[in-house]
Amino acid sequence: MPTDETARYRETTPKSRAMWEEACRYLPDGDSRHSIFWKPYPIFTESARGAVVTDADGVERLDFINTMTTMILGHGPAPVLNAARAQMELGLAYNSPNRHQVxxxxxxxxxxxxxxxxxxxxxxxxxxxxxxRAARAFTGRSKIAKVEGGYHGTHDAVLVSLRIDPAAGGDYDNPQPVASSGGLVDGTLEQAVIIPYNDAPVARRILEEHRGELAAIIVEPVMGSVGMLPADTAYLTMLRDFADDAGALLIFDEVISFRVSPGGAQEYYGVTPDLTALGKIIGGGFPVGAFGGRSDIMRLYSPSSGPVINHGGTFNANPISMAAGVATLTELTPIVYRQLAELTEMLRQGIRKVGSEMEQPVRVTGVGSLFGIHFADGPLRNYRDIAVADKALGERVFLGMLNEGFLLAPNLVGALSTSLGEVEIDAFVRGFRRVLQRQT
Ligand SMILES: Cc1ncc(COP(=O)(O)O)c(C=O)c1O
Incomplete structure (x- = not known):
């Protein structure tokens, strides 16, 4: 009889539970982020330092997700804190450009x-x-191709075919757009073209059917929402070639995959998009996002010659996020990337070994400092492969790892920080073994 991980979780987190029940009076399900909700209730964090996160009950856990991949230097790294503090003394937000942005x-x-x-x-x-928006303005076209299962944030155009029941999404080789949120504007689904990940022939055939109508293809070079699935180089190359042939733009969403190398996944794969979206690590833990690419497209954002695209935002490029981002990137030298990748490979191997020792169908995905754990038999190449993984076991293992003192995302993905080392990796692998033992 498997151990009841939920019962153990409840026993050790009574203060989090009380805080969550209070929170539910004022906030739907007690929080403001869907992506970090889990049953029976989430943990409230009191503090975080280095690799250790302390919850409301005083329980310490090692952080293997690092704020959905953001805290690549761990929590509270001195260079980032110093940069942010120094800027705070000089002002919190200005009505002018600032030097850190540049x-x-x-x-x-x-x-x-x-x-x-x-x-x-x-x-x-x-x-x-x-x-x-830039792709639509630049090409004068409207349709956007996106990968089934791909997450690109919470605006209408991309809240399509995300975490859907595959049965609702049509045949594998002819996927249909499915709304992944209420309240989408009429016509959203007609503007979406859905392609499978890592299947160049099928994706190309679907794209060809919409040649001439497509403004852009948006793709994550490493799919985070699907469990850190890396793209095949041949797949990305096909997208690049198609976009060039068809006059569409290729957009890389590197909000997560910018972790993969100093120049992001585009440097790692050697495939260059027209536009790229960034976020997370480039703000050092402060709110941030960025988009960039070819200057003939970015020129649409010049107020002196238009603007063709209206882009405001009171806190855009605020000096604290920018100063923290500069401090973070300055720390992230090529050697740091190499060390993080080596450590994460050690972790991936360790988890795989536990799976094979215990004769469990454990698959481990990821690249660089990113990893994902899946309970599935076959090869994992796209959303449909992941959708048939054993989710009930995944949920028990997620709570089990919390009970053992390790933080992951609820879909068992993680991202290392420079605060973690071999000792913590060994501890994680041992914890994972104990959790799996309890499930059999
Ligand atoms: C690949 C990807 N794109 C976009 C986003 C949205 O970023 P944010 O949460 O900063 O809006 C996320 C967030 O997790 C992401 O993983």
Whole structure:
């Protein structure tokens, strides 16, 4: 009889539960983010330092998700805190451009192959929204191709075919757009073209059917929402070629995959998009987003010659997020990326080993400092493969890992920080073994 992970979780988190019940009086389901809700209730965090997150009950856990991949240097790294504090003394938000914005823009343009110019936002959602708006304005077309299961934030155009029941999405080789939220504007689904991930022939055939109507293809080079699934190079190359042939733009959503190398996944794969959306790590833990790419497209954002695209935002490029972002990127040297990737590979191997020792169908995905754990038998190449994984076991393992003192995302994805080392990796693998043992 498997151990009841939920009962153990409830026993150790009574204060979180009380806080959540109070929160539910004022906030729907007690919070403001869907992505971090889990049953029976989420944990309330009191503090976080380095690799350790302490909850309302005083329980300490090692952080293997790092604020949905954001805290790549761990919690409270001195260079970032110092930069943010120094800026706070000089002012919190200005009604003018600031020097840190220019420095962060310079750093991003130097690192990212496709970046000639960039603009900042307060979230990844606003970043992908602007890449799509720019593509529509630039091409004069309206349809957007997106990958089934891909998450690009919470605006209408991308809230399509995300975490859907595959039965509702039509045949694998002819996927139909499905609304993934209420309240989408009429016509949203007609503007969406859905393609499978990592299947170049099928995706190309579908794209060809809409040639001439497509403003852009938006794709994550490593799919976070589907469990850190990396793209095949051949798939990304096909998208690049098609976009060139058809006069559409290729957009990379690198809100997560910018972790993969100093120039992001586009540098890692050697495939250069026209536009890229960023977020998370580039703000060092403060609210941020950015979009950038070819200067002939980014020129649509010049107020002196238009603007063709209206883009405001009181806190866009606020000096605290920008200063924290500069400090973070400055720490992220090529050697740091290499060390993080080596450590994460050690973790992936360790988890795989536990799976094979215990004869469990454990699959581990990921690249660089990103990883995902799946309970599935077959190869994992796209959303439909992930959709048949054992979700009930995944949920028990998620709570089990919390009970063992390790934080992951509810879909068992994670991202390492430089605060984690071999000792913590070993502890995670041992914890994972104990949790799996309890499920059999
Ligand atoms: C790939 C991807 N794109 C876009 C977003 C949206 O970013 P934000 O939460 O900053 O709006 C996310 C957030 O998790 C993401 O993972």
């Amino acid at each position: 420095e962060l823009a310079r750093l991003l343009c130097a690192r990212i192959p496709s970046f000639e110019q960039v603009r900042f936002t307060n979230s990844g959602t606003e970043a992908t929204l602007n890449t799509i």
